Amino acid sequence: MHWSDVVAQRLSERGQKHIVSTGITPSGEFHIGHLREILTGDMIAKAAKKAGLDVEFVFIVDSADPLRKVYSFLDDSYSTYIGHQLKQIPPPNAEGRPDMERFDQGISYADHFLEPFRQALEQIDVRPRFIDNYEAYADGNFAETARIACNNADKIREIIERVSSRELSDDWFPWNPIDSKGSIDGIRVTGWNDPIVSWIDAEGNEGTSDVTKGEGKLPWRIDWPAKWAWIGVTMEPFGKDHGAAGGSYDTGKEIVELFGKAAPVDLTYEWISLRGQGAMSSSSGNTIGPLEALSLVPPEILRYLVASTKPNKAIEFDTGMGLVNLADEFERTTARDFSIEMQKEGLSRRQTVAIEDAKTALELSLISPLEETSKVTFRHLAMLAQTKSNDEDVWNSLGLAGNVAQSMIDRLDRMRTWIQSRHFPDELRITILEEPDVEAVGRLDGENLAILPTLVEALEACEWDASSIQSTISNAAKSRDMSPRHAYRALYLCIMGAERGPRLPTILTELDQSTIVNLLRACLEESVEP
Protein backbone atom coordinates (compact mmCIF):
# COMPACT_ATOMS: atom_id res chain seq x y z
CA MET A 1 0.00 0.00 0.00
CA HIS A 2 1.24 3.46 -0.85
CA TRP A 3 2.25 5.59 2.15
CA SER A 4 -0.53 8.08 1.48
CA ASP A 5 -3.10 5.27 1.57
CA VAL A 6 -1.70 3.98 4.84
CA VAL A 7 -2.35 7.39 6.40
CA ALA A 8 -5.79 7.57 4.81
CA GLN A 9 -6.59 4.23 6.38
CA ARG A 10 -5.57 5.50 9.79
CA LEU A 11 -7.82 8.49 9.26
CA SER A 12 -10.81 6.39 8.25
CA GLU A 13 -10.45 4.44 11.50
CA ARG A 14 -10.97 7.69 13.35
CA GLY A 15 -13.91 9.16 11.53
CA GLN A 16 -15.42 10.47 8.37
CA LYS A 17 -14.55 14.16 8.40
CA HIS A 18 -10.97 15.36 8.32
CA ILE A 19 -8.81 18.43 8.04
CA VAL A 20 -5.25 17.90 6.90
CA SER A 21 -3.04 20.81 7.87
CA THR A 22 0.41 22.04 6.92
CA GLY A 23 2.19 25.21 7.91
CA ILE A 24 5.34 27.17 7.26
CA THR A 25 6.89 30.32 8.69
CA PRO A 26 7.62 32.86 5.95
CA SER A 27 10.85 34.08 7.53
CA GLY A 28 12.90 33.84 4.35
CA GLU A 29 13.01 32.33 0.89
CA PHE A 30 11.00 29.18 0.55
CA HIS A 31 12.89 26.21 -0.81
CA ILE A 32 12.02 22.79 -2.13
CA GLY A 33 12.28 21.40 1.39
CA HIS A 34 9.12 23.32 2.16
CA LEU A 35 7.58 21.75 -0.90
CA ARG A 36 7.81 18.37 0.79
CA GLU A 37 5.69 19.53 3.70
CA ILE A 38 2.89 20.78 1.56
CA LEU A 39 3.05 18.05 -1.08
CA THR A 40 2.94 15.43 1.65
CA GLY A 41 -0.19 17.02 3.03
CA ASP A 42 -1.71 17.39 -0.43
CA MET A 43 -1.14 13.73 -1.23
CA ILE A 44 -2.59 12.56 2.06
CA ALA A 45 -5.66 14.69 1.44
CA LYS A 46 -6.03 13.19 -2.03
CA ALA A 47 -5.67 9.67 -0.64
CA ALA A 48 -8.30 10.40 2.01
CA LYS A 49 -10.66 11.69 -0.65
CA LYS A 50 -10.07 8.55 -2.68
CA ALA A 51 -10.96 6.53 0.41
CA GLY A 52 -14.31 8.28 0.50
CA LEU A 53 -13.57 10.60 3.41
CA ASP A 54 -14.76 14.17 3.68
CA VAL A 55 -11.46 16.00 3.77
CA GLU A 56 -10.19 19.55 3.57
CA PHE A 57 -6.60 20.62 3.08
CA VAL A 58 -5.34 23.79 4.76
CA PHE A 59 -2.06 25.65 4.73
CA ILE A 60 -1.27 27.90 7.67
CA VAL A 61 1.06 30.81 7.04
CA ASP A 62 2.75 31.50 10.35
CA SER A 63 2.84 35.24 9.85
CA ALA A 64 2.33 35.91 13.56
CA ASP A 65 5.80 34.56 14.30
CA PRO A 66 8.42 37.14 15.13
CA LEU A 67 11.56 37.92 13.18
CA ARG A 68 14.18 35.85 14.97
CA LYS A 69 17.34 37.54 13.83
CA VAL A 70 18.86 39.56 11.02
CA TYR A 71 19.35 36.86 8.41
CA SER A 72 22.31 37.04 6.04
CA PHE A 73 20.09 38.24 3.22
CA LEU A 74 18.85 41.18 5.30
CA ASP A 75 20.41 44.55 5.90
CA ASP A 76 21.52 45.37 9.45
CA SER A 77 18.74 47.93 9.66
CA TYR A 78 16.39 45.00 10.22
CA SER A 79 17.76 44.67 13.75
CA THR A 80 15.11 47.13 14.92
CA TYR A 81 12.46 44.63 13.79
CA ILE A 82 13.74 41.64 15.71
CA GLY A 83 10.89 40.29 17.79
CA HIS A 84 8.29 41.94 15.61
CA GLN A 85 5.70 39.81 13.86
CA LEU A 86 6.39 39.02 10.23
CA LYS A 87 3.06 40.43 9.15
CA GLN A 88 3.93 43.75 10.79
CA ILE A 89 7.30 44.51 9.27
CA PRO A 90 8.29 45.74 5.79
CA PRO A 91 9.50 43.43 3.02
CA PRO A 92 13.16 43.56 2.01
CA ASN A 93 14.07 45.11 -1.32
CA ALA A 94 16.75 43.77 -3.67
CA GLU A 95 19.50 45.07 -1.36
CA GLY A 96 17.90 43.50 1.70
CA ARG A 97 16.79 46.86 3.09
CA PRO A 98 13.29 47.53 4.38
CA ASP A 99 11.12 48.51 1.41
CA MET A 100 8.79 51.07 2.95
CA GLU A 101 7.16 51.87 -0.36
CA ARG A 102 5.79 48.39 -0.82
CA PHE A 103 5.02 48.14 2.88
CA ASP A 104 2.79 51.20 2.50
CA GLN A 105 0.98 49.37 -0.29
CA GLY A 106 0.13 46.65 2.18
CA ILE A 107 2.85 44.13 1.34
CA SER A 108 4.45 42.75 4.49
CA TYR A 109 7.61 40.77 5.05
CA ALA A 110 5.48 37.63 5.25
CA ASP A 111 3.66 38.44 2.01
CA HIS A 112 6.94 39.10 0.23
CA PHE A 113 8.21 35.57 0.79
CA LEU A 114 4.87 33.86 0.51
CA GLU A 115 3.95 35.19 -2.91
CA PRO A 116 6.50 33.23 -4.99
CA PHE A 117 5.63 30.12 -3.04
CA ARG A 118 1.96 30.60 -3.88
CA GLN A 119 2.87 30.77 -7.54
CA ALA A 120 4.87 27.58 -7.25
CA LEU A 121 1.97 25.87 -5.50
CA GLU A 122 -0.33 26.75 -8.35
CA GLN A 123 2.10 25.30 -10.84
CA ILE A 124 2.34 22.03 -8.96
CA ASP A 125 -1.41 21.94 -8.56
CA VAL A 126 -1.58 22.26 -4.79
CA ARG A 127 -4.64 24.28 -3.85
CA PRO A 128 -5.11 24.45 -0.10
CA ARG A 129 -7.24 26.84 1.90
CA PHE A 130 -4.77 29.46 3.10
CA ILE A 131 -4.97 30.56 6.69
CA ASP A 132 -3.03 33.64 7.74
CA ASN A 133 -2.11 33.08 11.34
CA TYR A 134 -1.70 36.75 12.16
CA GLU A 135 -5.20 37.47 10.92
CA ALA A 136 -6.51 34.44 12.78
CA TYR A 137 -5.29 36.02 16.02
CA ALA A 138 -6.71 39.39 15.08
CA ASP A 139 -10.06 37.83 14.22
CA GLY A 140 -10.26 36.27 17.63
CA ASN A 141 -9.93 32.66 16.50
CA PHE A 142 -7.47 32.02 19.30
CA ALA A 143 -9.60 33.74 21.95
CA GLU A 144 -10.86 30.59 23.66
CA THR A 145 -7.64 28.60 23.54
CA ALA A 146 -5.59 31.59 24.70
CA ARG A 147 -7.87 32.10 27.71
CA ILE A 148 -7.75 28.40 28.58
CA ALA A 149 -3.97 28.41 28.26
CA CYS A 150 -3.59 31.45 30.52
CA ASN A 151 -6.05 30.06 33.06
CA ASN A 152 -4.10 26.79 33.08
CA ALA A 153 -0.61 28.19 32.99
CA ASP A 154 0.57 25.84 35.71
CA LYS A 155 -0.73 22.73 33.96
CA ILE A 156 0.88 23.75 30.70
CA ARG A 157 4.13 24.53 32.44
CA GLU A 158 4.02 21.08 34.03
CA ILE A 159 3.42 19.38 30.66
CA ILE A 160 6.23 21.19 28.91
CA GLU A 161 8.71 20.67 31.72
CA ARG A 162 7.87 17.00 32.15
CA VAL A 163 7.58 15.98 28.50
CA SER A 164 10.44 18.00 27.10
CA SER A 165 12.50 17.81 30.32
CA ARG A 166 13.19 21.47 29.96
CA GLU A 167 13.09 23.97 32.75
CA LEU A 168 11.00 27.07 32.21
CA SER A 169 11.91 30.30 33.93
CA ASP A 170 9.84 31.52 36.89
CA ASP A 171 8.27 34.36 34.94
CA TRP A 172 7.27 32.12 32.05
CA PHE A 173 3.69 32.63 30.93
CA PRO A 174 1.77 31.03 28.04
CA TRP A 175 1.24 34.32 26.25
CA ASN A 176 3.66 36.60 24.45
CA PRO A 177 2.27 40.15 24.55
CA ILE A 178 3.40 42.84 22.19
CA ASP A 179 5.39 45.61 23.83
CA SER A 180 5.24 49.36 23.31
CA LYS A 181 7.43 49.08 20.23
CA GLY A 182 5.75 46.10 18.60
CA SER A 183 8.13 43.39 19.76
CA ILE A 184 7.37 40.20 21.65
CA ASP A 185 10.98 39.85 22.81
CA GLY A 186 12.28 40.98 26.16
CA ILE A 187 8.85 41.42 27.66
CA ARG A 188 7.75 40.05 31.01
CA VAL A 189 4.20 39.17 32.03
CA THR A 190 3.36 40.65 35.40
CA GLY A 191 -0.27 39.71 35.82
CA TRP A 192 -3.27 37.87 34.44
CA ASN A 193 -6.86 38.96 34.83
CA ASP A 194 -8.89 37.04 32.28
CA PRO A 195 -8.71 38.08 29.46
CA ILE A 196 -6.09 40.76 30.14
CA VAL A 197 -2.37 40.17 30.51
CA SER A 198 -0.31 42.94 32.09
CA TRP A 199 3.32 43.29 31.20
CA ILE A 200 6.48 45.28 31.52
CA ASP A 201 8.89 45.53 28.60
CA ALA A 202 12.67 45.73 28.40
CA GLU A 203 12.64 49.51 28.72
CA GLY A 204 10.40 49.48 31.75
CA ASN A 205 7.21 50.47 29.96
CA GLU A 206 4.09 48.84 31.32
CA GLY A 207 0.93 47.90 29.48
CA THR A 208 -1.82 45.35 28.97
CA SER A 209 -2.74 42.87 26.26
CA ASP A 210 -6.14 41.36 25.53
CA VAL A 211 -5.51 37.73 24.57
CA THR A 212 -8.85 37.49 22.79
CA LYS A 213 -7.95 40.24 20.36
CA GLY A 214 -4.59 39.03 19.16
CA GLU A 215 -2.55 41.61 21.05
CA GLY A 216 0.30 39.15 21.13
CA LYS A 217 0.53 35.45 20.43
CA LEU A 218 0.80 32.09 22.10
CA PRO A 219 4.32 30.63 22.36
CA TRP A 220 4.97 28.02 19.70
CA ARG A 221 4.41 24.93 21.83
CA ILE A 222 0.92 26.19 22.66
CA ASP A 223 0.26 28.00 19.42
CA TRP A 224 0.41 24.74 17.52
CA PRO A 225 -2.13 22.72 19.54
CA ALA A 226 -4.31 25.84 19.69
CA LYS A 227 -4.41 25.84 15.90
CA TRP A 228 -5.39 22.17 15.91
CA ALA A 229 -8.21 23.04 18.26
CA TRP A 230 -9.79 26.01 16.51
CA ILE A 231 -9.32 24.70 12.97
CA GLY A 232 -10.21 21.13 13.86
CA VAL A 233 -7.04 19.60 12.46
CA THR A 234 -7.15 15.80 12.40
CA MET A 235 -3.96 15.13 10.48
CA GLU A 236 -0.70 16.98 10.11
CA PRO A 237 2.62 16.00 8.55
CA PHE A 238 5.64 17.74 10.05
CA GLY A 239 9.42 17.76 9.80
CA LYS A 240 11.52 15.56 11.97
CA ASP A 241 12.49 18.50 14.15
CA HIS A 242 9.00 18.52 15.60
CA GLY A 243 8.89 14.76 15.81
CA ALA A 244 11.80 14.25 18.21
CA ALA A 245 10.95 12.76 21.59
CA GLY A 246 9.95 15.60 23.89
CA GLY A 247 9.48 17.80 20.85
CA SER A 248 6.60 20.10 20.16
CA TYR A 249 4.29 17.33 18.91
CA ASP A 250 4.74 15.41 22.17
CA THR A 251 3.88 18.43 24.30
CA GLY A 252 1.21 19.55 21.88
CA LYS A 253 -0.77 16.34 22.06
CA GLU A 254 -1.15 16.75 25.82
CA ILE A 255 -1.82 20.46 25.69
CA VAL A 256 -4.55 20.09 23.07
CA GLU A 257 -6.53 18.00 25.53
CA LEU A 258 -6.86 21.08 27.74
CA PHE A 259 -8.64 22.60 24.78
CA GLY A 260 -11.00 19.64 24.69
CA LYS A 261 -9.65 18.11 21.49
CA ALA A 262 -7.58 15.13 20.46
CA ALA A 263 -4.20 15.45 18.78
CA PRO A 264 -4.15 14.96 15.02
CA VAL A 265 -2.73 11.89 13.35
CA ASP A 266 0.94 12.61 12.81
CA LEU A 267 3.45 11.83 10.13
CA THR A 268 7.08 12.81 10.44
CA TYR A 269 8.93 13.43 7.21
CA GLU A 270 12.64 13.68 6.52
CA TRP A 271 14.44 16.68 5.06
CA ILE A 272 15.35 17.30 1.49
CA SER A 273 19.00 18.17 1.04
CA LEU A 274 20.99 19.19 -1.98
CA ARG A 275 23.23 16.50 -3.36
CA GLY A 276 26.81 17.05 -2.29
CA GLN A 277 25.97 20.26 -0.48
CA GLY A 278 24.29 19.06 2.67
CA ALA A 279 21.13 20.39 4.18
CA MET A 280 19.37 23.27 2.59
CA SER A 281 19.87 26.51 4.40
CA SER A 282 18.42 29.86 3.50
CA SER A 283 21.11 31.71 5.39
CA SER A 284 23.99 30.13 3.49
CA GLY A 285 22.26 30.63 0.18
CA ASN A 286 22.47 26.90 -0.35
CA THR A 287 18.97 26.48 -1.65
CA ILE A 288 16.92 25.67 -4.66
CA GLY A 289 13.69 27.60 -4.63
CA PRO A 290 10.46 26.00 -5.78
CA LEU A 291 10.25 28.36 -8.72
CA GLU A 292 13.84 27.71 -9.70
CA ALA A 293 13.19 23.97 -9.55
CA LEU A 294 10.08 24.45 -11.65
CA SER A 295 12.06 26.38 -14.24
CA LEU A 296 14.05 23.19 -14.82
CA VAL A 297 11.57 20.36 -14.54
CA PRO A 298 7.88 19.88 -15.07
CA PRO A 299 5.76 20.03 -11.92
CA GLU A 300 4.87 16.36 -12.33
CA ILE A 301 8.48 15.40 -11.72
CA LEU A 302 8.64 17.29 -8.43
CA ARG A 303 5.40 15.70 -7.35
CA TYR A 304 6.74 12.32 -8.39
CA LEU A 305 9.89 12.85 -6.35
CA VAL A 306 7.81 13.26 -3.20
CA ALA A 307 5.15 10.73 -4.11
CA SER A 308 7.58 7.94 -4.89
CA THR A 309 9.69 8.43 -1.78
CA LYS A 310 8.43 7.32 1.59
CA PRO A 311 8.23 10.28 3.97
CA ASN A 312 10.76 8.88 6.43
CA LYS A 313 13.34 8.67 3.67
CA ALA A 314 15.71 11.58 3.27
CA ILE A 315 15.72 12.98 -0.25
CA GLU A 316 18.88 14.20 -1.86
CA PHE A 317 17.81 16.59 -4.54
CA ASP A 318 20.23 16.33 -7.40
CA THR A 319 19.89 18.95 -10.11
CA GLY A 320 22.29 17.09 -12.39
CA MET A 321 22.17 13.47 -13.53
CA GLY A 322 19.89 12.54 -10.67
CA LEU A 323 17.24 14.76 -12.17
CA VAL A 324 17.66 13.08 -15.54
CA ASN A 325 17.26 9.65 -14.04
CA LEU A 326 14.28 10.75 -12.00
CA ALA A 327 12.59 12.28 -15.03
CA ASP A 328 13.28 9.25 -17.18
CA GLU A 329 11.94 6.97 -14.48
CA PHE A 330 8.81 9.07 -14.41
CA GLU A 331 8.46 8.78 -18.18
CA ARG A 332 8.84 5.02 -18.03
CA THR A 333 6.25 4.84 -15.31
CA THR A 334 3.72 6.75 -17.39
CA ALA A 335 4.21 4.19 -20.13
CA ARG A 336 3.44 1.20 -17.92
CA ASP A 337 0.15 -0.65 -18.09
CA PHE A 338 -0.53 -1.53 -14.48
CA SER A 339 -3.68 -3.55 -15.09
CA ILE A 340 -1.79 -5.95 -17.34
CA GLU A 341 1.06 -6.20 -14.85
CA MET A 342 -1.36 -7.06 -12.07
CA GLN A 343 -2.91 -9.88 -14.08
CA LYS A 344 0.40 -11.65 -14.41
CA GLU A 345 0.37 -14.95 -12.61
CA GLY A 346 2.61 -15.94 -9.76
CA LEU A 347 3.22 -12.44 -8.48
CA SER A 348 4.66 -12.40 -4.99
CA ARG A 349 3.10 -10.12 -2.43
CA ARG A 350 6.17 -7.99 -2.72
CA GLN A 351 5.77 -7.53 -6.46
CA THR A 352 2.10 -6.73 -6.10
CA VAL A 353 2.88 -4.03 -3.57
CA ALA A 354 5.56 -2.57 -5.82
CA ILE A 355 3.13 -2.32 -8.73
CA GLU A 356 0.41 -0.77 -6.56
CA ASP A 357 2.81 1.77 -5.11
CA ALA A 358 4.12 2.77 -8.52
CA LYS A 359 0.58 3.18 -9.80
CA THR A 360 -0.44 5.35 -6.86
CA ALA A 361 2.74 7.44 -7.01
CA LEU A 362 2.01 8.14 -10.65
CA GLU A 363 -1.62 9.07 -9.97
CA LEU A 364 -0.52 11.48 -7.27
CA SER A 365 2.00 13.06 -9.62
CA LEU A 366 -0.08 13.71 -12.67
CA ILE A 367 -1.62 17.11 -13.17
CA SER A 368 -2.90 16.88 -16.71
CA PRO A 369 -4.34 13.71 -18.23
CA LEU A 370 -1.79 11.20 -19.40
CA GLU A 371 -2.74 11.52 -23.08
CA GLU A 372 -1.29 14.99 -23.19
CA THR A 373 2.12 13.96 -22.01
CA SER A 374 4.70 12.73 -24.39
CA LYS A 375 6.86 9.66 -24.28
CA VAL A 376 10.05 11.49 -25.10
CA THR A 377 12.70 10.98 -22.46
CA PHE A 378 14.71 13.70 -20.79
CA ARG A 379 17.91 12.41 -22.31
CA HIS A 380 16.47 12.50 -25.77
CA LEU A 381 15.00 15.96 -25.34
CA ALA A 382 18.30 17.21 -23.90
CA MET A 383 20.03 16.01 -27.03
CA LEU A 384 17.46 17.53 -29.37
CA ALA A 385 17.49 20.84 -27.55
CA GLN A 386 21.24 21.08 -27.87
CA THR A 387 21.42 20.14 -31.51
CA LYS A 388 18.43 22.07 -32.82
CA SER A 389 18.25 25.75 -32.09
CA ASN A 390 14.87 26.00 -33.79
CA ASP A 391 11.90 24.56 -31.89
CA GLU A 392 10.16 23.53 -35.10
CA ASP A 393 13.08 21.22 -35.91
CA VAL A 394 12.63 19.55 -32.54
CA TRP A 395 8.93 18.94 -33.19
CA ASN A 396 9.66 17.57 -36.64
CA SER A 397 12.19 15.17 -35.22
CA LEU A 398 9.64 13.95 -32.71
CA GLY A 399 6.94 13.64 -35.35
CA LEU A 400 4.79 16.19 -33.57
CA ALA A 401 4.81 18.90 -36.21
CA GLY A 402 1.60 20.89 -36.31
CA ASN A 403 0.20 19.28 -33.21
CA VAL A 404 2.34 20.23 -30.28
CA ALA A 405 0.77 20.10 -26.83
CA GLN A 406 1.37 23.01 -24.49
CA SER A 407 2.98 20.64 -22.00
CA MET A 408 5.61 19.76 -24.61
CA ILE A 409 6.32 23.42 -25.35
CA ASP A 410 6.81 23.98 -21.63
CA ARG A 411 9.10 21.00 -21.41
CA LEU A 412 11.31 22.24 -24.19
CA ASP A 413 11.47 25.71 -22.64
CA ARG A 414 12.51 24.18 -19.35
CA MET A 415 15.07 22.02 -21.04
CA ARG A 416 16.66 25.01 -22.72
CA THR A 417 16.75 26.83 -19.37
CA TRP A 418 18.32 23.84 -17.72
CA ILE A 419 20.98 23.45 -20.42
CA GLN A 420 22.05 27.05 -19.89
CA SER A 421 22.06 26.73 -16.11
CA ARG A 422 24.87 25.66 -13.82
CA HIS A 423 22.91 22.51 -13.04
CA PHE A 424 23.16 20.84 -16.44
CA PRO A 425 25.40 17.78 -16.14
CA ASP A 426 28.56 17.57 -18.25
CA GLU A 427 27.68 13.99 -19.01
CA LEU A 428 24.82 15.14 -21.21
CA ARG A 429 26.55 18.15 -22.66
CA ILE A 430 27.52 17.64 -26.27
CA THR A 431 31.12 18.63 -26.87
CA ILE A 432 32.88 18.85 -30.21
CA LEU A 433 36.65 18.42 -30.20
CA GLU A 434 38.80 21.12 -31.75
CA GLU A 435 41.77 18.87 -32.29
CA PRO A 436 42.23 15.11 -32.20
CA ASP A 437 42.04 13.37 -28.89
CA VAL A 438 45.11 11.14 -29.02
CA GLU A 439 43.70 8.64 -26.59
CA ALA A 440 40.41 8.35 -28.49
CA VAL A 441 42.17 8.00 -31.83
CA GLY A 442 44.18 5.19 -30.30
CA ARG A 443 40.95 3.31 -29.71
CA LEU A 444 40.06 3.19 -33.40
CA ASP A 445 39.97 -0.44 -34.44
CA GLY A 446 40.91 -2.01 -37.78
CA GLU A 447 37.50 -1.46 -39.32
CA ASN A 448 37.32 2.12 -38.10
CA LEU A 449 40.73 2.85 -39.62
CA ALA A 450 39.76 1.16 -42.84
CA ILE A 451 36.65 3.23 -43.33
CA LEU A 452 38.03 6.58 -42.18
CA PRO A 453 39.78 7.70 -45.41
CA THR A 454 36.68 6.92 -47.43
CA LEU A 455 34.55 8.83 -44.96
CA VAL A 456 36.73 11.90 -45.09
CA GLU A 457 36.58 12.08 -48.84
CA ALA A 458 32.87 11.45 -48.97
CA LEU A 459 32.07 14.02 -46.34
CA GLU A 460 34.25 16.60 -48.00
CA ALA A 461 32.30 16.14 -51.22
CA CYS A 462 28.81 15.81 -49.87
CA GLU A 463 26.04 18.36 -49.54
CA TRP A 464 26.02 19.71 -45.99
CA ASP A 465 22.53 18.87 -44.88
CA ALA A 466 21.28 16.21 -42.52
CA SER A 467 19.94 13.67 -44.98
CA SER A 468 22.91 13.94 -47.32
CA ILE A 469 25.34 13.50 -44.48
CA GLN A 470 23.40 10.52 -43.25
CA SER A 471 23.33 8.74 -46.57
CA THR A 472 26.94 9.64 -47.20
CA ILE A 473 27.98 7.90 -44.01
CA SER A 474 25.83 4.87 -44.72
CA ASN A 475 26.98 4.60 -48.31
CA ALA A 476 30.60 4.93 -47.33
CA ALA A 477 30.16 1.94 -45.06
CA LYS A 478 28.22 -0.06 -47.61
CA SER A 479 30.83 0.57 -50.24
CA ARG A 480 33.21 -1.37 -48.06
CA ASP A 481 30.68 -4.01 -47.05
CA MET A 482 30.44 -3.08 -43.44
CA SER A 483 27.74 -2.03 -41.03
CA PRO A 484 27.32 1.74 -40.67
CA ARG A 485 28.03 1.48 -37.01
CA HIS A 486 31.74 1.07 -37.70
CA ALA A 487 31.64 4.33 -39.56
CA TYR A 488 29.73 5.99 -36.75
CA ARG A 489 32.12 4.73 -34.12
CA ALA A 490 35.03 6.16 -36.09
CA LEU A 491 33.31 9.52 -36.37
CA TYR A 492 32.33 9.70 -32.72
CA LEU A 493 35.86 8.93 -31.60
CA CYS A 494 37.30 11.55 -33.91
CA ILE A 495 34.75 14.29 -33.39
CA MET A 496 33.67 13.82 -29.79
CA GLY A 497 36.30 11.56 -28.31
CA ALA A 498 33.70 8.97 -27.31
CA GLU A 499 32.58 5.70 -28.81
CA ARG A 500 28.97 6.69 -28.96
CA GLY A 501 26.99 9.83 -29.05
CA PRO A 502 23.79 11.47 -30.11
CA ARG A 503 22.60 11.32 -33.66
CA LEU A 504 25.38 12.80 -35.73
CA PRO A 505 23.99 14.22 -39.00
CA THR A 506 21.89 16.90 -37.34
CA ILE A 507 24.78 17.96 -35.17
CA LEU A 508 27.16 18.14 -38.08
CA THR A 509 24.88 20.43 -40.01
CA GLU A 510 25.20 22.94 -37.20
CA LEU A 511 28.96 22.84 -37.59
CA ASP A 512 31.27 24.03 -40.33
CA GLN A 513 31.97 21.39 -42.98
CA SER A 514 35.64 22.20 -43.54
CA THR A 515 36.31 22.33 -39.81
CA ILE A 516 34.99 18.80 -39.45
CA VAL A 517 36.84 17.50 -42.47
CA ASN A 518 40.07 19.04 -41.20
CA LEU A 519 39.55 17.49 -37.81
CA LEU A 520 39.02 14.09 -39.38
CA ARG A 521 42.16 14.52 -41.51
CA ALA A 522 44.15 15.36 -38.42
CA CYS A 523 42.86 12.22 -36.76
CA LEU A 524 43.85 10.20 -39.78
CA GLU A 525 47.39 11.50 -39.61
CA GLU A 526 47.51 10.90 -35.90
CA SER A 527 46.45 7.31 -36.43
CA VAL A 528 49.13 6.43 -38.96
CA GLU A 529 51.96 7.84 -36.92
CA PRO A 530 52.49 5.31 -34.17
Next chain:
RNA sequence: GGGCCUGUAGCUCAGUCAGGUAGAGCGUCGGGCUUUUAACCCGAUGGUCGCGGGUUCGAACCCCGUCGGGCCCGCCA
Protein backbone atom coordinates in the same frame (compact mmCIF):
# COMPACT_ATOMS: atom_id res chain seq x y z
C1' G B 1 22.70 12.59 28.04
C1' G B 2 17.62 11.47 25.39
C1' G B 3 15.50 10.25 20.68
C1' C B 4 14.75 9.47 15.33
C1' C B 5 16.35 7.92 10.51
C1' U B 6 19.80 5.11 7.75
C1' G B 7 23.54 0.93 5.99
C1' U B 8 20.88 -4.29 0.29
C1' A B 9 24.45 -4.92 -7.10
C1' G B 10 29.50 -0.03 -9.62
C1' C B 11 25.30 4.11 -8.74
C1' U B 12 20.10 5.48 -6.96
C1' C B 13 17.00 2.76 -4.28
C1' A B 14 12.58 -1.08 -3.42
C1' G B 15 11.79 -5.10 -0.29
C1' U B 16 11.75 -4.80 6.76
C1' C B 17 5.26 -2.82 9.61
C1' A B 18 1.87 -9.64 7.97
C1' G B 19 9.69 -14.17 8.17
C1' G B 20 9.02 -18.37 2.93
C1' U B 21 14.36 -19.42 -3.19
C1' A B 22 17.57 -11.64 -2.93
C1' G B 23 14.54 -7.22 -6.75
C1' A B 24 14.03 -2.64 -10.12
C1' G B 25 16.07 1.32 -12.80
C1' C B 26 20.58 3.29 -14.25
C1' G B 27 25.64 1.62 -15.46
C1' U B 28 28.74 -2.14 -17.69
C1' C B 29 29.30 -6.11 -21.43
C1' G B 30 27.26 -8.73 -25.80
C1' G B 31 23.72 -8.90 -29.78
C1' G B 32 19.85 -6.67 -32.81
C1' C B 33 17.94 -2.40 -35.13
C1' U B 34 21.62 -3.05 -42.75
C1' U B 35 20.14 5.63 -42.63
C1' U B 36 16.07 8.16 -36.26
C1' U B 37 23.71 5.02 -33.06
C1' A B 38 23.03 9.01 -25.70
C1' A B 39 16.80 6.48 -29.01
C1' C B 40 14.55 1.56 -29.25
C1' C B 41 14.49 -4.05 -28.66
C1' C B 42 16.77 -8.73 -26.76
C1' G B 43 20.26 -11.07 -23.62
C1' A B 44 24.13 -11.22 -20.02
C1' U B 45 26.94 -9.37 -15.91
C1' G B 46 26.64 -8.05 -11.08
C1' G B 47 25.09 -8.51 -3.83
C1' U B 48 29.08 -12.71 2.59
C1' C B 49 21.53 -7.66 2.46
C1' G B 50 27.47 -3.19 7.63
C1' C B 51 29.26 -6.87 11.51
C1' G B 52 28.35 -10.58 15.66
C1' G B 53 25.03 -13.37 18.37
C1' G B 54 19.85 -15.17 19.42
C1' U B 55 14.67 -16.96 18.19
C1' U B 56 12.87 -20.17 14.11
C1' C B 57 12.03 -25.85 10.03
C1' G B 58 13.34 -21.17 7.64
C1' A B 59 15.80 -14.27 8.98
C1' A B 60 17.61 -8.61 4.63
C1' C B 61 13.00 -8.76 7.65
C1' C B 62 11.80 -10.38 14.53
C1' C B 63 15.11 -9.88 19.37
C1' C B 64 19.97 -8.46 21.73
C1' G B 65 24.61 -6.36 20.94
C1' U B 66 28.09 -3.75 17.92
C1' C B 67 30.33 -0.51 14.05
C1' G B 68 29.66 3.36 10.30
C1' G B 69 26.67 7.59 8.14
C1' G B 70 22.84 11.54 8.71
C1' C B 71 19.75 14.30 11.92
C1' C B 72 16.64 16.35 15.98
C1' C B 73 16.19 17.76 21.13
C1' G B 74 18.09 26.11 22.96
C1' C B 75 10.43 30.29 23.10
C1' C B 76 13.38 27.36 17.36
C1' A B 77 9.51 26.69 13.70
